[in-house]
Amino acid sequence: RKEVEQDPGPFNVPEGATVAFNCTYSNSASQSFFWYRQDCRKEPKLLMSVYSSGNEDGRFTAQLNRASQYISLLIRDSKLSDSATYLCAVRMDTDKLIFGTGTRLQVFP
Amino acid sequence: DVKVTQSSRYLVKRTGEKVFLECVQDMDHENMFWYRQDPGLGLRLIYFSYDVKMKEKGDIPEGYSVSREKKERFSLILESASTNQTSMYLCASSNPIAGGDYEQYFGPGTRLTVT
Numbered sequence: 001r002k003e004v005e006q007d008p009g010p011f012n013v014p015e016g017a018t019v020a021f022n023c024t025y026s027n028s029a030s031q032s033f034f035w036y037r038q039d040c041r042k043e044p045k046l047l048m049s050v051y052s053s054g055n056e057d058g059r060f061t062a063q064l065n066r067a068s069q070y071i072s073l074l075i076r077d078s079k080l081s082d083s084a085t086y087l088c089a090v091r092m093d094t095d096k097l098i099f100g101t102g103t104r105l106q107v108f109p
Numbered sequence: 110d111v112k113v114t115q116s117s118r119y120l121v122k123r124t125g126e127k128v129f130l131e132c133v134q135d136m137d138h139e140n141m142f143w144y145r146q147d148p149g150l151g152l153r154l155i156y157f158s159y160d161v162k163m164k165e166k167g168d169i170p171e172g173y174s175v176s177r178e179k180k181e182r183f184s185l186i187l188e189s190a191s192t193n194q195t196s197m198y199l200c201a202s203s204n205p206i207a208g209g210d211y212e213q214y215f216g217p218g219t220r221l222t223v224t
Contacts, residue, residue: 008149032211043199043215044152087152095140095159095205096167097213101151 001026004090006100013107017078021103023088024070032091033064033071038102039084047073047086078107112136113216115200121222128187130219132200140203141183142213143167143175145196152199158183159205190223197221 005024013019025033033050048055050062050071061074071088085102092098116131134141143155144167154167156175164175172194176184183202187194197220201213 032206034211043217045215046212049210091206091211095203095211096142096154096157098154099152101149 002100003027003098004088004100006086006088006103008101008103010104010106013078013105015078015080015107015109017107018074018076019078019105020072020074021086021088021105022070022072023100023103024068025090025098026069027090027092028066028069030069030090030092033062034089034091034097035060035062035071035073036087036089036099037084038087044087044099075105078105080107080109083107113200113202113214115198115216115219117219118217119220119222121224122187122190123224124191126187126190126223128190128221128223130185130187130198130200130221132183132185132202132216133181134183134200134202134214135181136202136204136214137180138202138204138214139180140205140213141177142201142203143173143183143185144199144201145169146199146218147196155185190221192223195221195223 035047036044037047038044054063059076087102088100089097158177200216203213
């Protein structure tokens with residue numbers, strides 16, 4: 001079983017739709033969780049950290065479910081510019097991150 | 110703005126050649142990382158350095174070595190390039206995690222083709 005797993009997609013959604021991705025992790029000792037965004041042929045960039053209480057940044061909401069060992073990312077009112085690959089990342093007890101393989105989102109007009 | 114730069118965006122090398130990939134960061138970060146990214150496999154850590162001259166193997170160190178002689182520079186070396194090392198190589202840097210805040214900053218990547 002992979003340490004961090006994501007549905008590769010693609011998720012094809014119309015503009016204005018709400019879309020959600022999940023990411024499961026296998027190690028219950030995982031300490032920190034993140035969502036990164038990667039545009040085609042570009043480097044990953046931090047979208048948001050995921051806190052235990054859940055957190056929101058504009059149209060984006062991230063949540064952590066420790067009991068079921070997954071994190072989620074919800075995007076409301078999708079824009080064409082949201083089209084990208086979304087990578088989840090998990091940190092154990094060092095500064096190293098373990099990345100999922102990413103979920104591709106395509107928003108169409 | 111944090112900046113991580115990599116020496117080349119595209120590189121083509123022949124099998125058996127020695128290859129150097131350079132990465133420089135300008136934010137005085139203590140940690141530096143080398144990853145490779147392949148379709149369906151995602152980002153995989155090759156090596157990690159948490160201080161000058163300090164290094165730690167990642168998940169796939171075979172066939173690679175690294176050098177960190179200065180804090181801002183982290184080099185990845187392919188001693189004898191092979192075709193299965195054709196990939197996108199991404200460098201990243203970060204400070205140690207503190208107070209729950211943590212971010213790795215990535216360079217633009219080097220697409221290496223070994224023929």
